[in-house]
Amino acid sequence: MHGAPVIGEAVAGRAVVVVGSGVAGLSAALAAAEAGAAVTLLESTSTVGGTTALSGGVAWLPANDLAAAAGFPDTPEDARTYLRGLALGDVDEELVDTFVAGAGDTASWVQRVTEHGWVALGYPDYHCGLPGGREGGRSLEPLPFTPTADVAARVRPALSWRLPMTQHEIIANTLNRDVLTRRRDEGVLTMGAAVVGSLLAAVLRLGVDVRVETPVASLRRDGERVVGVTLDSGEAVDGAVVLCTGGFERDPSLARAFLRHPSPAPTGAPGATGGGLRMAMGAGAALGNMSEAWWCPAMAIPGEEIEGKPLHRLLLAERARPGSIMVDGRGQRFANEAQNYNDVGRSLHDFDPGAFAFPRDPSWLIVDNGYRAAYPLGPLLPGEPDPDWLVRADSVEELASAIDVEADRLVATVSAFNAGAIVGEDPAFGRGRSAYDRFVGDRRLDQPNLRPLTQSPFFAVRVLPGTLGTKGGPRTDVDGRVRHVEGGVVEGLFAAGNAAASPLGMAYPGAGGTIGPALVFGRRAGACAASG
Structure with missing residues (x-):
């Protein structure tokens, strides 16, 4: 078992080159x-x-000293059990x-x-109902x-x-x-x-x-050993090299080569172009987990960029609050909308072999006027004028036409959801049952996640398969x-x-x-x- 790293004294004159300046x-x-x-x-x-x-900025660090003080006692054994349940x-x-x-x-x-x-949050693990899961303390802000x-x-x-x-x-x-x-x-x-x-x-x-x-242009090597890097400028920087360059989601060729969904909407920094991955591959590195990313449902606001590259926004609590549902391009719900963004984001990769298409790209977050008056939608605050990117219609049928989904199917979807929400249930997907769902919903209410969509007008936001990083x-x-x-x-x-x-x-x-x-x-x- 490995806890704190065993740190010996640095070798005399030892140099280290770290490539990348995120938390790693x-x-x-x-x-x-x-x-x-x-x-x-x-x-x-x-x-x-x-x-x-x-x-x-939150860090998931189980069995930390702050958790017990905040009322969330934890052990490494329970954390290990929980992670094995997610293996x-x-x-x-x-x-x-x-x-x-x-x-x-x-x-x-x-x-x-x-x-x-740090402060320990009462933030439930994403699958807190599994053995070893916790309803708070492991996520430090x-x-x-x-x-x-x-x-x-x-x-x-x-x-x-x-x-x-x-x-x-x-x-x-x-x-x-x-x-x-x-x-x-x-x-x-x-x-x-x-x-x-x-x-x-x-x-x-x-x-x-x-x-x-x-x-950095390339690694420098002495035989099989890496001894430094060469910069784009041609300068050599000597030392053992630690690659911390982030993922490769902003490089279209790498994303197409490795990811299940070929063009996820990135929400992160512009430097995640796979430079470290290419250097490691050139040095003979074994690769792992290449089809995976930290997935999420995302939205795009026209004109928003970061250093000239497209920037998307993670949809987090918007999906969990009462008066909302998500539907695919066929007008059907497909998941518990309040679940963690990684698993909802992964569900957007569903493939229809008959249509040879990704029917959940795009999907739609649909809300009614009660939601619009009470909660933010991305950057849009209650009471602010409706922007062009927000689709608005006076009825569910008109909204279906505006977002190009079958009206009868969308009406049936909303009606089925409403029938359960009236009595505080979601028979189809169990929305609102878990501690995590309730945490990210509106905790001021007896039903933090569920309310029928009945108040006209109705609104829709386009939802894209996104990623925080590969x-x-x-x-x-x-x-x-x-x-x-x-x-x-x-x-x-x-x-x-x-x-x-x-x-x-x-x-x-x-x-x-x-x-x-x-x-x-x-x-x-x-x-x-x-x-x-």
Whole structure:
């Protein structure tokens, strides 16, 4: 069993090159610098943080010290049991055991070596009803962080439409405008930007050379051993190399080659173009989990981009609140809409062999006027004028015509849903039965997830198969060393985060299931790279 990484003293003159600056890269750089290595962190874009900086910043770290204090006692054994219940697909049991053994210690390490603080959320595991599942405590949210001017200038800025709220405030639908104004005026970072800011401040204190706008062209090798990288500029940077470049969802050729759905709508940073994957493949890396991603239902707002590339928005609580359903291109419901976004996102990949098409691309989120008056829809707040991207109609039949689905079928779907919702039930898909469903619904109500759609007018939002990031890449051992396709490891090469094969296979255990393993294995990879 592997808990905290065993960190020996860095070899005299040992250098470590970390490629990528999301949470995996920053934790790798921090661990390597803490071990005494000379560390260079290279980021291809103009700011630090990658997709982490755009995320909710929550980390799924079971059996942490904060959980018990918050009323959610936990054990590594229960976490291991839970993850084994989710063990579908390309799962590496040794990595799972290592993650569970080291998760709590890594949560404490982050607080110890940075100015970062966590708070344990009452956020249920995504499949909390399974043996070993928990209804809170495993998902840790970063506390708001106030950076220095130097750190603030380097962190990828929040998207223009995102308020400086915490994840808890978003899910609970609470909004204190005075608090938000104060945070904005004082430059306070929240969510993923808070994680990035606190880790970046720590690596700078330890003397890490952080370079932005510095793309890497290739790995440098001495025989079979990786000894550094060559930059696009031609400069050579020596050291053991830790690949933390994120996924490959923004490279169309790689997405078509490996993913089940050939063109998922990306919600993350523009640098996720598979550079680390290509370098690892060139070095003979064994690959794993290549067809998988952190899936989600997404929406597109016309004109929204990030550095000139399309940007989509994750649909989270919108799907779970009363007065809403999702239907496919045939006008039929196909899932419990309130389930976690990864599993709902995966369900959008359904293939119809007769039509030779993906009938759930697109799908539609349908709400009535009661919903529209009470809840946000993406960026659209109650009371704001209807934008062009929101389809509106006075009846369900007219809405069906507007979104090009069969009217009789959509009317039947809405009628069947309404019949159950009146009595607080969803016989078709069980919406509202789980603690997770109720958590992301409107918890102020006796029925947080269910209400008939009866109040005209009716509205529809186009829903696309999306992804927060891919999670396939080079296979690694427990210390992040890249495994070679012919056995053994690629000496001098490490990987972590979305640049590596996820140890969890198809599973997304709970909120923060991306960031938690990235912290644990980024830390281990950096420590091992430093100690040799």
